[in-house]
Amino acid sequence: MPEAPSRWHPILAASEPAAGHWVLIDSLGREYGRVTIVRRGDEVGYRAWFGEASVGSFTTLRRSCEAVHRAFLDAHGPGGFAPLPWHT
Template identity: 50%
Template sequence: MDSGRARWHPIFAAFEPKAGEWWLRDAFDRPYAIVAIVRRGDEVGYRAVTYAERAEEREVVGYYRRLLPALEAAHAHWIASHGPKGGVNGRSAFQRPLA
Protein backbone atom coordinates (compact mmCIF):
# COMPACT_ATOMS: atom_id res chain seq x y z
CA MET A 1 0.00 0.00 0.00
CA ASP A 2 1.20 3.47 -0.84
CA SER A 3 0.77 5.81 2.12
CA GLY A 4 1.16 8.83 -0.15
CA ARG A 5 4.49 9.75 1.43
CA ALA A 6 7.45 10.47 -0.77
CA ARG A 7 10.15 7.80 -0.50
CA TRP A 8 13.87 8.28 -0.88
CA HIS A 9 15.53 6.43 -3.76
CA PRO A 10 19.24 6.06 -4.63
CA ILE A 11 18.65 8.05 -7.82
CA PHE A 12 18.59 11.11 -5.56
CA ALA A 13 22.24 10.39 -4.72
CA ALA A 14 23.17 10.16 -8.41
CA PHE A 15 25.26 12.61 -10.39
CA GLU A 16 25.36 12.27 -14.18
CA PRO A 17 28.83 13.43 -15.32
CA LYS A 18 28.05 12.39 -18.90
CA ALA A 19 25.03 11.03 -20.73
CA GLY A 20 24.30 7.42 -19.80
CA GLU A 21 26.51 7.28 -16.69
CA TRP A 22 25.36 7.85 -13.10
CA TRP A 23 27.70 8.12 -10.11
CA LEU A 24 26.17 7.49 -6.69
CA ARG A 25 27.61 9.75 -3.96
CA ASP A 26 27.47 9.62 -0.18
CA ALA A 27 26.61 12.49 2.20
CA PHE A 28 30.21 13.73 1.94
CA ASP A 29 29.96 13.89 -1.88
CA ARG A 30 32.31 10.89 -2.31
CA PRO A 31 31.38 8.49 -5.13
CA TYR A 32 30.64 4.90 -4.11
CA ALA A 33 29.15 3.31 -7.24
CA ILE A 34 28.77 3.86 -10.97
CA VAL A 35 25.86 2.74 -13.14
CA ALA A 36 26.27 3.01 -16.90
CA ILE A 37 24.30 2.10 -20.00
CA VAL A 38 25.66 -0.93 -21.83
CA ARG A 39 24.68 -2.22 -25.25
CA ARG A 40 24.97 -5.71 -26.65
CA GLY A 41 23.59 -5.90 -30.16
CA ASP A 42 20.01 -4.61 -30.03
CA GLU A 43 19.77 -5.04 -26.25
CA VAL A 44 20.27 -2.12 -23.90
CA GLY A 45 20.85 -2.47 -20.16
CA TYR A 46 22.79 -1.12 -17.21
CA ARG A 47 26.01 -2.22 -15.53
CA ALA A 48 26.52 -1.39 -11.85
CA VAL A 49 30.02 -1.33 -10.37
CA THR A 50 31.64 -0.17 -7.16
CA TYR A 51 33.60 3.05 -7.37
CA ALA A 52 37.40 3.09 -7.45
CA GLU A 53 39.72 5.66 -9.01
CA ARG A 54 41.15 3.06 -11.37
CA ALA A 55 38.62 1.20 -13.53
CA GLU A 56 40.41 -2.13 -13.09
CA GLU A 57 39.84 -1.91 -9.32
CA ARG A 58 36.06 -1.62 -9.64
CA GLU A 59 33.91 -4.62 -8.67
CA VAL A 60 30.90 -5.57 -10.79
CA VAL A 61 27.69 -5.49 -8.77
CA GLY A 62 25.54 -6.75 -11.64
CA TYR A 63 23.78 -6.17 -14.96
CA TYR A 64 20.19 -4.93 -15.14
CA ARG A 65 17.55 -4.19 -17.74
CA ARG A 66 16.26 -1.06 -16.00
CA LEU A 67 17.98 1.92 -14.39
CA LEU A 68 16.19 2.04 -11.02
CA PRO A 69 16.92 -1.60 -10.06
CA ALA A 70 20.57 -1.07 -11.08
CA LEU A 71 20.82 1.95 -8.81
CA GLU A 72 19.06 0.09 -5.98
CA ALA A 73 21.46 -2.86 -6.27
CA ALA A 74 24.54 -0.60 -6.30
CA HIS A 75 23.25 1.24 -3.24
CA ALA A 76 22.38 -2.00 -1.38
CA HIS A 77 25.88 -3.32 -2.14
CA TRP A 78 27.41 -0.17 -0.66
CA ILE A 79 25.20 -0.36 2.45
CA ALA A 80 26.13 -4.05 2.93
CA SER A 81 29.82 -3.14 2.73
CA HIS A 82 29.49 -1.29 6.04
CA GLY A 83 28.64 -4.40 8.04
CA PRO A 84 30.23 -7.75 8.72
CA LYS A 85 30.40 -10.24 5.87
CA GLY A 86 28.23 -13.34 5.98
CA GLY A 87 25.20 -14.05 8.09
CA VAL A 88 24.29 -13.03 11.61
CA ASN A 89 27.34 -11.92 13.62
CA GLY A 90 29.46 -12.20 10.47
CA ARG A 91 29.08 -15.96 10.39
CA SER A 92 27.61 -17.63 7.34
CA ALA A 93 25.13 -20.47 7.77
CA PHE A 94 27.61 -22.57 5.79
CA GLN A 95 30.59 -21.91 8.07
CA ARG A 96 31.40 -24.62 10.55
CA PRO A 97 32.99 -23.71 13.88
CA LEU A 98 36.65 -24.52 14.23
CA ALA A 99 37.23 -27.77 16.10
Protein backbone atom coordinates in the same frame (compact mmCIF):
# COMPACT_ATOMS: atom_id res chain seq x y z
CA MET B 1 -5.63 16.92 -0.36
CA PRO B 2 -2.99 15.32 1.93
CA GLU B 3 0.58 15.11 0.72
CA ALA B 4 1.91 11.71 -0.22
CA PRO B 5 4.76 10.56 2.02
CA SER B 6 8.11 11.24 0.42
CA ARG B 7 10.09 8.19 -0.56
CA TRP B 8 13.79 8.18 -1.20
CA HIS B 9 15.27 5.86 -3.83
CA PRO B 10 18.96 5.19 -4.60
CA ILE B 11 18.47 6.66 -8.07
CA LEU B 12 18.22 10.03 -6.30
CA ALA B 13 21.87 9.61 -5.25
CA ALA B 14 22.87 9.32 -8.92
CA SER B 15 24.48 12.18 -10.80
CA GLU B 16 24.97 12.02 -14.59
CA PRO B 17 28.31 13.73 -15.40
CA ALA B 18 28.18 12.45 -18.99
CA ALA B 19 25.41 11.00 -21.12
CA GLY B 20 24.86 7.34 -20.21
CA HIS B 21 27.17 7.41 -17.17
CA TRP B 22 25.87 7.82 -13.62
CA VAL B 23 27.81 8.04 -10.36
CA LEU B 24 26.20 7.45 -6.97
CA ILE B 25 27.24 9.97 -4.33
CA ASP B 26 27.09 9.44 -0.54
CA SER B 27 26.04 12.05 2.02
CA LEU B 28 29.64 13.32 2.27
CA GLY B 29 29.86 13.94 -1.48
CA ARG B 30 32.02 10.88 -2.23
CA GLU B 31 31.43 8.57 -5.17
CA TYR B 32 30.56 5.04 -4.04
CA GLY B 33 29.38 3.45 -7.26
CA ARG B 34 28.65 3.93 -10.91
CA VAL B 35 26.30 2.74 -13.63
CA THR B 36 26.89 2.79 -17.38
CA ILE B 37 24.57 2.14 -20.32
CA VAL B 38 25.61 -0.82 -22.47
CA ARG B 39 24.17 -1.74 -25.84
CA ARG B 40 24.23 -5.08 -27.64
CA GLY B 41 22.50 -4.85 -30.97
CA ASP B 42 18.98 -3.58 -30.29
CA GLU B 43 19.15 -4.37 -26.55
CA VAL B 44 19.92 -1.69 -23.98
CA GLY B 45 21.09 -2.53 -20.48
CA TYR B 46 23.03 -1.14 -17.55
CA ARG B 47 26.29 -2.29 -15.97
CA ALA B 48 26.72 -1.46 -12.27
CA TRP B 49 29.84 -1.21 -10.08
CA PHE B 50 30.44 -0.67 -6.39
CA GLY B 51 33.97 0.68 -6.15
CA GLU B 52 35.93 -1.45 -8.62
CA ALA B 53 33.73 -4.54 -8.19
CA SER B 54 30.99 -5.30 -10.70
CA VAL B 55 27.62 -5.88 -9.05
CA GLY B 56 25.93 -7.02 -12.25
CA SER B 57 24.09 -6.15 -15.42
CA PHE B 58 20.47 -5.01 -15.32
CA THR B 59 17.66 -4.01 -17.64
CA THR B 60 16.70 -0.79 -15.81
CA LEU B 61 18.57 2.14 -14.33
CA ARG B 62 16.41 1.88 -11.22
CA ARG B 63 17.44 -1.74 -10.54
CA SER B 64 21.09 -0.92 -11.27
CA CYS B 65 21.12 1.88 -8.69
CA GLU B 66 19.38 -0.38 -6.17
CA ALA B 67 22.08 -3.04 -6.60
CA VAL B 68 24.92 -0.55 -6.16
CA HIS B 69 23.25 0.94 -3.09
CA ARG B 70 22.67 -2.54 -1.58
CA ALA B 71 26.41 -3.28 -2.00
CA PHE B 72 27.16 0.08 -0.33
CA LEU B 73 24.94 -0.77 2.64
CA ASP B 74 26.32 -4.31 2.91
CA ALA B 75 29.86 -2.88 3.07
CA HIS B 76 28.92 -1.07 6.30
CA GLY B 77 27.80 -4.13 8.26
CA PRO B 78 29.83 -6.72 10.12
CA GLY B 79 30.94 -9.78 8.21
CA GLY B 80 29.80 -13.29 8.94
CA PHE B 81 26.59 -14.29 10.63
CA ALA B 82 25.08 -14.22 14.09
CA PRO B 83 25.27 -17.66 15.74
CA LEU B 84 22.12 -19.22 17.11
CA PRO B 85 21.51 -19.56 19.94
CA TRP B 86 23.17 -16.44 21.28
CA HIS B 87 25.79 -17.29 23.89
CA THR B 88 26.30 -15.03 26.88
